Amino acid sequence: MSTHTTPRAARTPQAAEIPAARKRAYAPARGQRARRPRQFTSKAAVHAVLVVFALYTLMPLTWLVIASTKNYRDLFATNPFALGDLNLVANLQALFAYNDGIYARWLGNTVLYTVVGSLLSTLISVACGYAFDKYRFRGKEKLFGLILVGILVPATVTTLPLYLLFSEVGLTNTYWAVLVPSLVNPFGVYLARVFSEGYVPGEVLEAARMDGAGELRTFRSVSLPMLAPGFMTIFLFSFTASWNNFYGALMMLSDEQLYPVNLGLYAWMKNVYQQPELYPLVIIGALVAVVPLILAFLGLQRFWRSGLTAGAVK
Template identity: 80%
Template structure:
C-alpha cells in the first residue's frame, strides 16, 4: 500500500496557512519613520534661518544703542532705545549727506536695473524666437560672460571710462550695470517657458509687426520673468560696491554702501560716529527687504518657468 505525498508547492501553501495569524490580516511592511526625517530637515532649516537672521537681529538691536552702550552691554541686549536719536543724527550728519547717498543708490539701482532688465529680456527673447547667423556662437559668448568675475573687468572698465572722460560721473556706474549676461540667459529660459510660438504666429497673421508683437503680446507673458530678472539686477546694483569704489572720487556721487565705507574709515578718529554707521547700515537694508516682500510673488512664479513642459 503506497502513501501519497503532497507536492512541494502545496505543502508550502499549507504551511503558510497554518502559520497565518488568526485574524486573517497580513503583516504590513514597516514604513520609514517620516517623523524623524522631517525633524532633522526642520532642525537644519532652523539652524540656517538663525544663522541668516542673526546679523540682522544684531543690527536692529545695536541701532537702539549709543556709543557707550555698544561696547558696555551684551551684544543682544537692548540699550536705552536711542533709535530715533541715532536716526536724526544720521540724517543731519554733514548737512544730510546720507540722504544724498541714498538718492544716488536709488538712481543707480532703479534706473540701471530697469534698463538692464529691458535689454536682457529683449536679447533673451531674440535668442529664443529668431534664427540668425552666428546665433549659437553669440550666445556662447554670453555664457562665457557668466564665468568672468566682475572684479576682473573692473580695471579694464576704469581704463575705458578714463579714456572717454566718464570717471567720477553717474555714467561710470550706470553704463556698466546695463550689461547682464545672467539676465540674458534667464530671459531666454523664460521666453521658452512662457511665450508659445503659436501666439506669435497668430499676432503676425493679424498684421502686427515684430516690435508690436514683442511689446503687446510677449512682454505681458514675460512679466514674471521680467520681475525676477529685475529683482536680481536690483540686488546686484544696490550691493555694487567695488565698481563705485573704482569709478567715483566725489563724495556727492557715492551710493549708500560706499558712503558708509567712507564713514566707517573716519570712526577710528571719531568713535562717536559708530552708531551712525550701524543705523545707516540698517536703513540701507530696508529697500532690499521692501523690494523682495512686494515682488516675491513674481519671483516665486518666475523661478518655476520651464520646470514643467
C-alpha cells in the same frame, strides 16, 4: 431550461489560498519586528537643520536692529543682544543731519543707480533673450555661447579695464561710470531666453503677425506682458547686484557727492577711530540700507516664485 451553478469554493479552489499566500509573503519572519519608517526622526532632523540655518541668517540682522537702538557708550558697555535706551529715532535724526544730510544724497544716488540701472538692464536682457529664442540669424548659437562665457567672468575682473576705458573718454567720477556697466547682464540674457521658451508660444506671435502687428509692437504688446514673471525675476537679480555694487563704485568714483550708500558707509567706517560718534551712524545707516532690499523681495515675491518655476512643467 435549467442552469447549473457551481459553488464559489468549488468554482475557484485557489481563491482562498491567494490571500493567505499574500499575508505570508508580506508578514515579517518569526522573531523579527516590523520596521516602521522613521518619519518623525527624519522630519525632526530636517527641521533642526532649517532652524540652524534660519538662526545663522537672521542673527546678523537681529544684532543690527538691536544695535541701532544704542548710543556709542551702550554699544560697547552692554550685551550685544540686549536692547539699549531705544535711541532709534535719535540715531535716525543724527544720521540724516550729519554733514548737511550727505546720507540722504547717498541714498538717492543708490536709488538712481539701482532702479534706473536695473530697469534698463532688465529690459535689454529680456529683449536679447527674446531675440535669441524667437529669431533665426547667422551665428546665433555661437554668439549666445559667447554670452554664456561672460557669466563665468567675475565682475571684479572687468572693473579695472572698464576704469581705463572710461578714463580715456572722461566718464570716470560721473553717474555714467556706475550706470553704464550695470546695463550689461549676461546671466539676465540667459534667463530671458529660458523664460521666452517657457512663456511665449510661437503660435501667438504668428497670430499677431497675421493681424498686421510689427515686430516691435508684437514684442511690446504681446510678448512683454507674457514675460512679466521673468522680467520681475531678472529685475530682482539686477536690483540686488546693483544695490550691493561696492567695488565698481569704489574704482569709478572719488567725489563723495556721487557715492552710493555702501561706499559712503565704508568711508565713514574708515574714520570711526578718529570720530567715534560715527559708529552709531554706520550701524543705523546699514539698517536703513537693508530695508529697501527686504521690501523689494516681500513686495515682488509672487513674481519671484512664479519665475523660478518657469519651464518646470511642459
